[in-house]
Amino acid sequence: MAAISGGNTYHHGDLRNALICAAVALATEGGPERVVLREAARRVGVSPTAAYRHFDGRGELLRTVRTHARRELADSMERAAAREPGADDPALAAERRVAALCRGYVGFAVEQPGLYRAAFCVPRPGATDEPAPERPQAEPEIRAFTLLREALETLARSGAAGPGTRPATGAAAWSAVHGLSLLLVDGPLRRLPVQRRNAVVETTLAMVVSGARAL
Structure with a gap:
């Protein structure tokens, strides 16, 4: 917790990280809409002025939260794959890994809907408390997609699948699990009982x- 040392001077062991943690908590509670720099500062116990020394505005803070959420999503996928039993048959092992990665993807969305929404939010230039950027920033590839694409490439090399158009195959598989996740989190499938939800997944x-x- 920050301590005040006279006037408007604030001291914190790691204020930037504390603000990020507060913002992640806000996203966890209510999605990217809840991430506001002033609210993160209030939770940490510092003034908005102190927070602005570490972030230009809401957009920068939200992009940091998005990076964290994407990392958590990929970690969820890798944990699910690690739990999958191995197989002597390379093709079967590859199939199991693809399914497990997808299962970890959907599981993260269902268990952490706020962070899942934050992982794919698009901070808008010129939004409240954020100056418009001079130029658009290139985004790094999302690791969740990289994991899925690489698993599908392994599946193709194992002989269980044809070579196909691998980039398109990865995008198609991602579209399937991402679309299902959105339906379960915000769409008409969100009220499914657990047993039926698992069957759909x-x-x-x-x-x-x-x-x-088949490709």
Whole structure:
């Protein structure tokens, strides 16, 4: 917690990281809409002026939260893949990894909907408390997609799938799991009982794997 040392001077062991943690908590509670620099400063116990020394505005803070959320999403996928039992057959092992990565993707969306929304938010230039940037910034590739694309390439090399158009295959598989995640988080499937939800998830994953095999 920050301490005041006279006037408007604030001291904090790691104020930037504390603001990020507060912003991540805000996103976890209510999605990217809840991430406001002034509110993060209030939670940490410093003035907005102190917060602005570390972030230009809401947009920069939200982009930092988005990076964190994307990292958490990819970590969820890798944990799900690590739990999957191995297989002597390379093709079967590759199929299991693709399905497990997708399962970890959807699982993260369902368990952490606020962070999931934040992972794919688009901070708007010129929004409240953020100056418009001089030029658009190039975004790095999302690791969740990289994991899925690489798993599909391994599946193709194993002989369980044809070579196909690999970039398109990865994008198609990602579209399937991302679309399902949105339907479960914000769409008409959000009220499904757990058992039916799991059945929909597993059916979708089976379609992703069988579709990749067919290419």
